[in-house]
Amino acid sequence: MDTQRGKALVLCNGFLMATHRQSSDGLRQFWRCQMHFKGCHGRAVSAVGSTTLKETAHHDIHVASPVEAKQISKANQFTQLALSPLFPIEFWNCFSSVLDNQARTNNAIEGWHRVFNQKFSKRNLNLSHFIIKLKEEEHTTWQLALRHAANPADPLRNPRSTKQINSERQISKLVTNFVEVDRANRQRLPYLRSLQFHLAVSYTCSCNG
Numbered sequence: 001m002d003t004q005r006g007k008a009l010v011l012c013n014g015f016l017m018a019t020h021r022q023s024s025d026g027l028r029q030f031w032r033c034q035m036h037f038k039g040c041h042g043r044a045v046s047a048v049g050s051t052t053l054k055e056t057a058h059h060d061i062h063v064a065s066p067v068e069a070k071q072i073s074k075a076n077q078f079t080q081l082a083l084s085p086l087f088p089i090e091f092w093n094c095f096s097s098v099l100d101n102q103a104r105t106n107n108a109i110e111g112w113h114r115v116f117n118q119k120f121s122k123r124n125l126n127l128s129h130f131i132i133k134l135k136e137e138e139h140t141t142w143q144l145a146l147r148h149a150a151n152p153a154d155p156l157r158n159p160r161s162t163k164q165i166n167s168e169r170q171i172s173k174l175v176t177n178f179v180e181v182d183r184a185n186r187q188r189l190p191y192l193r194s195l196q197f198h199l200a201v202s203y204t205c206s207c208n209g
Contacts, residue, residue, distance in 0.1 A: 009034065012044045012053035022048060033059055098175045171198045 033042030
């Protein structure tokens, strides 16, 4: 880094130092604060050709170099411009869902929505046709409710593959084992790697199935 006049600039203890002069024996390089024109008395010394500086006089008119001040200003701007996430962590975090044996995705809703849309083969339906389709959907929903009331163990959707079921069990076991370990002794990285692997297997199975 150089000044506008071509002098070298080096950071020393957080302050930008510019070359000043060399010692009479030509072995030492003297540096002065870049803000010397404003009265700062910060000084440093190094061997000629070296960028390892040793401060010899403290800076007395400022506490941070222009570089640090600019970085701090940018950091403050980013902090002020930071927005809350679109979806809170509590909304998409599936940790509790696995422990409570609840669904981690809305795939079931998406599947219903796809089937429901297929009932309407054309756009701009008249009201009568729309009401008829809604009644058909209501009848189907009541049939599923009666079926579930008669046999709660009978799944209402198509059965999943054995591979996917086993993967779900392994994921549940990983999460349960992780919770049972004391918080201070939890190995988070191996846990996340194992979880990532089983999620990938589950995703592949669901796509191929």
